[in-house]
Amino acid sequence: MTLRSVLSGKAAKLVVVGPNDTVREAVRTMVSGNVGCVLVMDEGGLRGLFTERDLMRKVVAENRDPASLPVSQVMTTEVMAVGPDVTVGEAMSLCTERRIRHLPIFDGEELVGLVSAGDLTKAVVRDKQHTIDDLISYIYGGETI
Template sequence: MQQVRHLLEGKGKAVFAVAPEASVYDAVRQMAEKNVGALVVMQGDALVGIVSERDYARKVILKDRSSRDTPVAEIMTASVITVSVDATVDECMRLCTDGRLRHLPVIDGEAMVGIVSIGDLVKAVISEQKETISQLESYITG
């Protein structure tokens, strides 16, 4: 079973972050520029939240708030579920499914080292299933 560390080796460890006092507009602009659906919210080296397109849609747009005047801290999810680099893809899938999450920040000790998305996890599961099918086909025909 693949671990999160393997996913990060393949996709890279880039972490896109925003400060809690930044405007929601700046956060959404950065998400668009980086082509990501969420940013971690960092106060210095400390993870203090995560903000996503879903937060923007539900907490700004639907409440008719100004994205330029609203700080990220007011709409972010503060109780962030994180995973370690040793977590398995299955464990992460379970967390995403049970918590209806799309992004999991990855922690190694105290350091933020990456983020995995539900898309990353699905790709890993599909890859593993293809490998299993290939091995089974070889066994059957071999």
């Protein structure tokens, strides 16, 4: 299973803020989008990610004012991106090794999505459940138990 298939099951809308938006604006965007991470983009493309972890470590813990602090000063700039044909297993390994929770997905130069560690886990569970259902059907000859 590839990230392309994971993306096909997600909403297509990317949640984005600009680098000059304040942390407060970014948090409001995260809350309204029900996400733990936003893409920080400008006309030049992806500049970074702003995550709940960034908020806690770089804003709250340092007692900085979210109303006046630009996202660009606290966003994660070292972003690991992958292609849509990367497998879910490879993506999970990458997240574990790099201790990251979000992976932007680029198809060539085009940003096509973002997956979280939760999205990857959900995909694995769904795949395993499908395998279990198939085995039960095989064992019981299509009968339900």
